[in-house]
Amino acid sequence: MPGKIDILGVKIDQLDLSETLQYIVQVIKEGGRAMIVTANPEIVMKARREPRFAEILSEADLITADGVGLIIAAKIFGTPLKGRVTGIDLIQALFEICSREGYRFYFLGAREEVVKQAVANVRAKYPGVVIAGYHHGYFQDGEDGVLADIKASRPHILLAALGMGKQEAWINAHQAELGIPVAIGVGGSFDVLAGAVKRAPVFMQRLGLEWLYRLVTQPSRFFRMLELPKFLFLVLAKKIFR
Known part of the structure; x- marks a missing residue:
């Protein structure tokens, strides 16, 4: 594995999308x-506030730069990174690979109607993809029915869209007992797959302005977005005073 870049205590892996897919x-x-x-500044800031969350991140096997x-x-x-590896880009690339490999x-x-639509859309777009369950x-965390269903489905890859923090904690607590080879926290990706939320235009993604598109189209994210200037302030302070 290539090296890691320490960003305010969270170690980001120096991998691009292709290398991440190869690793999986x-x-x-x-x-x-x-x-x-799949980390962003919000995750880094949460880890600074919450020691237990920081510990969970330290136990992760791979952390990509989503934000x-x-x-x-x-x-x-x-110490520049090779580039972003976003949750949505990663799983869409995985669908292409896994439709051939049979994983x-x-x-x-997500909400029941959202995850159902996401599953339907993925099956339509990637006919070879096997979605063993959803x-x-x-x-409730630890609910026996959910754990039993996942275990019976025997997935190679679990995509957890439970929200930042909760999804990482859930994977950390249950992945080993469920025998899942790969588990990925994917945040709001099911909303995108379901068509409930649209991604920023490609030119905005390339310019690094996806956050601005989200803010304009989802004003409720405003207070979450306030973490970004705080994050950049801490980065600059560390650069100046280290």
Whole structure:
């Protein structure tokens, strides 16, 4: 594995999308296990506030740079990352690969109507993809029915869309007992797959302005977005005073 870049205490893996996909396939083929986090500045800031969450992140096997803020921070520190590996880009690329390899997915999270539509859309767009099961995200942690369903489905890859923090904690607590080779926290990706939320235009993604598009189209994210200037302030302070 290539090196890691420390950004305010969270170690981001120096991998691009292609290398991340290769890593996932290798884990499955070798019978290993990996918890993957797609990180952004909000995750880094949460880890600074909550020691237990920081501990969970330290136990992750791979952390990719989802948010453009992490790319900026790495450049400021003089240790640039290879590029963003967003949750939605990662899972869409996995659908392409797994439709050929026959690897099974389990979708966990979001509202029931959203996850159902996401599953339907993925099956329509990627006919070879095997979605062995799915469940909405409104359940009690440790609920036996959910755990039993996932275990019976025997997925190679679990996609957990339970929200930042909760999904990482859930994977950390249950992945080993369920025997899941690869588990990925994917945040709001099911909303995108279901068509309930649209991604920013490609030109905005390339310019690193996806956050602005989200803010304009989802004003409720305003207070969450306030973490970004706080994050950048801490990055600059560390650069100046270290």
